Amino acid sequence: MELTESTVEGLLQKVSSLKREIQKVIVGQDIVLEEILVALLAGGHCLLEGVPGLAKTLMVRTLAQALHLPFRRIQFTPDLMPTDIIGTEILEDDASTGKRVFTFTRGPIFANILLADEINRTPPKTQSALLEAMQEFEVTYAGKTYQLDRPFFILATQNPIEQAGTYPLPEAQLDRFLLYVKIGYPTEQEELQILANTTGTRKTTVNAIVNGAEIRQLQSLVREVTINDDLTAYAGKLIRATRPDTTDISYVKEWVRWGAGPRAGQALILTAKARALLHSRYAVTMDDIQTMAYPVLRHRVLMNFKAEADNISSDKVTEELIKVIGRPKTL
CATH class of the missing domain: 1.10.8.80 (Magnesium chelatase subunit I, C-Terminal domain)
Incomplete structure (x- = not known):
């Protein structure tokens, strides 16, 4: 469906509102936020790298709150298994036949926005569980293929300084990320504002600004x-x-x-x-x-x-x- 000029203008205004909504919580990091939104609009995935304490996870959570979309978070650890990501089959009783059948239980990857927190803490075997989803937007298990809902957006984080217990991401997986975003320290003024905002009683409410259908429209508009x-x-x-x-x-x-x-x-x-x-x-x-x-x-x-x-x-x-x-x- 061709978008009218007024529809396009309305979508662009919502993108501006989305950015302002995130900035209620995230102080500074304008370039990082822009690159994350670029990845979202382009329909790709984003790898965020920064030392601990720079609000990587908070930024992703805030983005998820500002988007009216299902959000899931996976904490990547050395003992994480592929089935912990994509799901597994469990044996259940079929009430209609009385027989026991295998039923696929969907994992956390079946969400529109997925936070892969500290992705380099899990071995390559488990990291590879994301490859098909990132490229083909589908998951295959036990010979069956399950489509992921669109938009589908993975935001992965990693820590560049702590190497003990980490596994470098394979080049094939790195290439699946549309952008590799580096997060640096805030400026002195930004850091003062962060301290003032986060050490008192102030609570910030983040409103959902954009829904899935509007994201898909924006992603189509990008290609035009x-x-x-x-x-x-x-x-x-x-x-x-x-x-x-x-x-x-x-x-x-x-x-x-x-x-x-x-x-x-x-x-x-x-x-x-x-x-x-x-x-x-x-x-x-x-x-x-x-x-x-x-x-x-x-x-x-x-x-x-x-x-x-x-x-x-x-x-x-x-x-x-x-x-x-x-x-x-x-x-």
Whole structure:
């Protein structure tokens, strides 16, 4: 169904209201919040990384409260099993036949918003239980396939400093996350506001602003945002430049072990469109592409041992590539 202009304007106003509602609880972190909303509008999943105490879980819970959607949280631990995520079959009595039959009991993954808290604390076998759901939006168990309700949005958190008892996410799973968002410390003023807001008797109510049907409409609208051919070519050139086997850029060959694949290009263009819509624009700009390049490439450009020894991150590679790859002449 084609959306009318008034419907589109109403949806964009709701997105603005959604952001303000979350900001009732979350002080600062504007860039992080924008990137999470971009992932939601683009129909992808988000990996949040930050040290303990930076309100990662609170941010996800607040987003869930502001969305009129079922929300579930899974605390990932070393003993978590795949069936704890997707569900299992149990033996029950069938009242109509009197026989005992196996019935599938759905796990917490059957929700619209799923918080995978401390995802890197569980072994790869259990982490892989999310792969099919993240890509195909379905779950297969005992030969049967169960569709997940849409929208389906996974927000996973991990701690970058505590390595004991953690398991690095496999590259295949990392690539399933549309964005890799890093959360930093608040500014001095923001921290003072946090202290004032959270150590008294003040209670904040978060209202549900957007429902599932409206999220799906927004996700469809994102794909209608226009991007000109020159910007598409620029995005493709940026992605290809991350590959050490085919690029002529010396520091990519020196630092990068593995570059980004075509899925990164798709993610870059789609998130640039979502960011444009988030800013009430219906066309992608160069700023959208360059801003979203960091969270898109952060987990898709794998650094080699030399880069790690020299403390060179994938963000540094992205920064240098943006400097080197010039703007198209028509822009």
